[in-house]
Amino acid sequence: MNCPDFEMIVDDLARGRMMEATQRASGLAHADACAHCASRLADERWLTRGLRSVATDTENNEAPARVEAALLAAFRERDGRAALLNPAARPATPAGRQSFWRVAGGAAAAAAAALAALVFVAFVASRTRPEQPAAQAVAERGSQALKLSAWPSVREEGRAIEPEPGVGLRSGRGLTPQPVAFERTPRGIRRGAMGGSNAAGNAIGGAQPLDAATNSTASDISTDFIPLTYGGGLDGLDSGRVVRVELPRSALVRFGLPVNAERAGEPVKADVLLGEDGLAQAIRFVR
Amino acid sequence: MTARWLIVNQSTMTVNKTSNDGQLLRLLMAGDEDAFTSLYRRRQGGVYRFALQMSGSAAMAEDVTQEVFMVLMREANHYDPSKGSVQAYLYGIARNHVLRRLERDRPLVQIADDSEEAQAICPERFVAQGDPLKELLRSELIESVRQAVLALPSHYREVVVLCDLHELSYAEAASALSCAIGTVRSRLHRARSMLIERLRATRQEEEKSEEPAEDSALLKTTRCFA
Numbered sequence: 001m002n003c004p005d006f007e008m009i010v011d012d013l014a015r016g017r018m019m020e021a022t023q024r025a026s027g028l029a030h031a032d033a034c035a036h037c038a039s040r041l042a043d044e045r046w047l048t049r050g051l052r053s054v055a056t057d058t059e060n061n062e063a064p065a066r067v068e069a070a071l072l073a074a075f076r077e078r079d080g081r082a083a084l085l086n087p088a089a090r091p092a093t094p095a096g097r098q099s100f101w102r103v104a105g106g107a108a109a110a111a112a113a114a115l116a117a118l119v120f121v122a123f124v125a126s127r128t129r130p131e132q133p134a135a136q137a138v139a140e141r142g143s144q145a146l147k148l149s150a151w152p153s154v155r156e157e158g159r160a161i162e163p164e165p166g167v168g169l170r171s172g173r174g175l176t177p178q179p180v181a182f183e184r185t186p187r188g189i190r191r192g193a194m195g196g197s198n199a200a201g202n203a204i205g206g207a208q209p210l211d212a213a214t215n216s217t218a219s220d221i222s223t224d225f226i227p228l229t230y231g232g233g234l235d236g237l238d239s240g241r242v243v244r245v246e247l248p249r250s251a252l253v254r255f256g257l258p259v260n261a262e263r264a265g266e267p268v269k270a271d272v273l274l275g276e277d278g279l280a281q282a283i284r285f286v287r
Numbered sequence: 288m289t290a291r292w293l294i295v296n297q298s299t300m301t302v303n304k305t306s307n308d309g310q311l312l313r314l315l316m317a318g319d320e321d322a323f324t325s326l327y328r329r330r331q332g333g334v335y336r337f338a339l340q341m342s343g344s345a346a347m348a349e350d351v352t353q354e355v356f357m358v359l360m361r362e363a364n365h366y367d368p369s370k371g372s373v374q375a376y377l378y379g380i381a382r383n384h385v386l387r388r389l390e391r392d393r394p395l396v397q398i399a400d401d402s403e404e405a406q407a408i409c410p411e412r413f414v415a416q417g418d419p420l421k422e423l424l425r426s427e428l429i430e431s432v433r434q435a436v437l438a439l440p441s442h443y444r445e446v447v448v449l450c451d452l453h454e455l456s457y458a459e460a461a462s463a464l465s466c467a468i469g470t471v472r473s474r475l476h477r478a479r480s481m482l483i484e485r486l487r488a489t490r491q492e493e494e495k496s497e498e499p500a501e502d503s504a505l506l507k508t509t510r511c512f513a
Binding site: 011015043044046047048050051052053054055057058059061062063064067068070071072074075076078 | 331436447451475483
């Protein structure tokens with residue numbers, strides 16, 4: 001073996017790679033006889049040792065657990081959507097079938113609830129004040145399944161919110177009116193709070209705090225109102241109506257909000273801000 | 288070919304510890320969450336370390352790992368077993384994302400060398416085990432090699448990371464990098480030569496510190512008490 005031939009195999013020699021026994025023996029024999037190639041082999045072996053130290057040093061490094069959680073949430077989301085859209089994609093294995101029906105059932109229930117909620121929202125929004133008892137009656141019939149709440153209209157420009165005793169609806173809690181108070185912060189409407197029937201006179205501009213003792217959800221934490229794409233933002237909104245709905249947790253993803261994978265199957269509450277035309281203008285998520 | 292590969296045996300498989308990557312991938316494509324979890328847990332470490340060793344950034348490695356498995360979720364049917372292993376396929380996706388991120392972040396200058404993130408790469412490196420001097424030298428060597436690898440041009444760096452740090456065969460590396468085996472070999476040879484040149488000073492220091500160990504210890508003691 002000569003020096004150029006040795007240069008061809010010096011990497012494999014130093015790294016202990018599989019190679020022909022005769023080639024290996026002749027390479028080592030050449031290194032014994034040639035000082036330059038011996039030095040070259042020593043360099044390569046030193047480098048191999050250093051690289052293996054780096055590999056050993058990082059062998060326990062792994063992605064944080066949050067990556068797995070986020071991926072699993074995304075997988076469930078994708079799986080649920082794909083299964084509903086394409087029945088042929090249903091898994092053939094028993095475990096897969098169980099998973100499929102679990103996800104598909106949950107997604108179907110969530111979709112039905114969301115659809116019913118939207119129908120109800122449109123219905124309530126289309127009613128004028130004298131017609132509210134009828135809306136209430138309809139809601140009473142449907143609210144057991146929907147867990148939907150509606151509150152009176154919201155007035156801006158310093159006008160007070162007028163509580164509408166007939167409109168406040170909440171499944172399983174009777175029909176206590178639920179006035180809503182807003183506080184317009186520099187970043188938009190930030191906090192919402194609802195009080196009992198005696199909590200009136202709150203307006204968006206210069207909102208007055210509600211009585212905490214009578215405020216059943218004073219501790220609600222909410223996002224900012226997120227304008228919906230077809231709306232013109234909140235600035236041009238003179239008056240509106242806020243309706244609380246429950247949505248599948250996957251709705252958070254659509255607005256770029258993080259999803260807790262452990263609670264992916266639970267619905268999330270949201271306040272939908274409706275304009276006078278009944279169209280949803282903005283949404284905020286409530287915890 | 289890929290579609291036929293998907294259909295074969297799909298109906299008879301379940302996830303278990305002996306399932307190979309190909310079987311897990313087929314189950315994953317059929318919507319089996321357990322298969323996805325198993326495949327992720329088996330392969331995420333390698334993908335994460337590849338991205339970490341290519342970029343030197345734990346944050347980027349985390350992002351890339353997530354992206355790789357998101358792509359796998361969406362485009363698992365793009366995998367062709369005739370072109371290489373699932374592992375090589377994942378490395379290939381990771382490589383594309385790392386290069387894209389490095390290209391995008393190139394104008395940014397990293398100044399957080401002693402940050403938590405940098406220390407997170409090797410949290411134990413300041414913990415001496417056994418001979419403190421040896422451990423210190425070892426830590427210095429590791430850091431020097433790591434920096435030298437990071438300083439290589441990306442097409443040399445990726446072969447060093449795959450072949451030397453992850454011990455992939457030339458064929459697997461070629462599959463991950465979508466190039467010929469000969470290209471991998473020649474790049475690896477060139478990359479190793481460059482590393483040896485860059486690390487020559489480190490090696491000389493290491494040899495200097497090893498050779499006159501007794502004399503230097505005596506000298507240090509003498510100076511200390513002088």
